[in-house]
Amino acid sequence: MKAWLEQALELDREDPLRAFRDEFWIPRHADGDDQLYFCGNSLGLQPRRLQDAMTRELEAWQSLGVEGHFAADTPWVSYHEVLREPLAGLVGALPSEVVAMNSLTVNLHLMMVSFFRPAGARRKILIERQPFPSDRYAVESQLRWHGLDPAECLVEFGAGADDRLIDESLIEEYLRDHGEQVALVLWPGVHYATGQRFDLQRIAAAARAAGAAIGFDLAHAAGNLPLQLHEAGADFACWCSYKYLNSGAGSVAGCFVHERHHDRAELPRLHGWWGADPATRFMMGPEFRPAKGADAWQLSNPPILAMAPLRASLQLFEEAGMAALREKSTRLTGWLADLVASEFDDLLEIITPGEPERRGCQLSLRVRAGREAGRRLFEHLAAGGAITDWREPDVIRVAPVPLYNRFEDCARFGALLRSFGCGK
């Protein structure tokens, strides 16, 4: 493993983004060393600048009270607007198409209120097999809300029994053959369990050609991959900000609504006062006049203490640049994949696609010897200071994140695998 470590140290020295690691709090292992933190796909690390950003808002509240709505350095009444441009840049949208609000599952429901409109024979929702449970619960409950039977109307689409990946061509074929029954396709940008990245443009085109609405869950894609939501033509998309966006557990989520829907007065939507036109919002009248763009889907006044972290974190993405982050991510994850494949093929199968364009940061490693050995390996890694996560029945997810992970972390991860007693 020595040669791998030497090469890793050299790659870190040459890394143009290496200074960004110092922008983050890296948790410490019991022995005092930095943890090998590979869980940015679950909870991103805390940016150091976040504390100042939060303190500013706490102090504004201390000194201004209610006046903070208008007199804080960034007035709270329009705080969400400062997130618009950086969020739009992050997901490839027009500024009017994005808004930070609520949490991911809540936004999925709000979007389905508008975009799941079953009618006649077109009343099915197409999702991937093995979706994240919250997405499944959400679509199932939406079907029931419309008086539909999930057994008939929920299509969980997947490949063969032992193939966890889903080729886009199969989705296209399904929609060509059965698309007239599908009211909504809800698809992930990156699959949470396998790490497979999907071609959003192809899936959106196939859904739209079939006459179905298309929405994306970008929980594992936002901040992980460059996205082009406007161009892809999605009707809507939702994502959380506590994973690759490093904004803290349960932090405020993001939502995209394509421009073509902004002026559709006939589109059903749940309303709250923050979705109203800011020019009339405080007139307290009975009539709802929508704000422009995705803002009209807001319900409540925004949580400033959850938005300040997102704002601080988005600055880091702007400073590093998504193209540079993706470039490093491709090399970092590729390097880890090479290490695992060449040294630990007897122990681990990488189920994430091998082609860099079909994955983001995350590698999902199936422990060949099964669940029991897998759990022992997972615990061995944790005891040695490598924070990964376990997904039943036999997968260890490892996500080297280009903002704060090093090649050295990957090499040390390899050394821990070796000390488990496996590999060449």
Ligand SMILES: Cc1ncc(COP(=O)(O)O)c(C=O)c1O
């Ligand atoms: C793919 C996916 N969808 C939905 C959720 C649920 O998110 P929330 O609890 O923010 O609603 C998660 C959380 O990790 C997720 O990974």
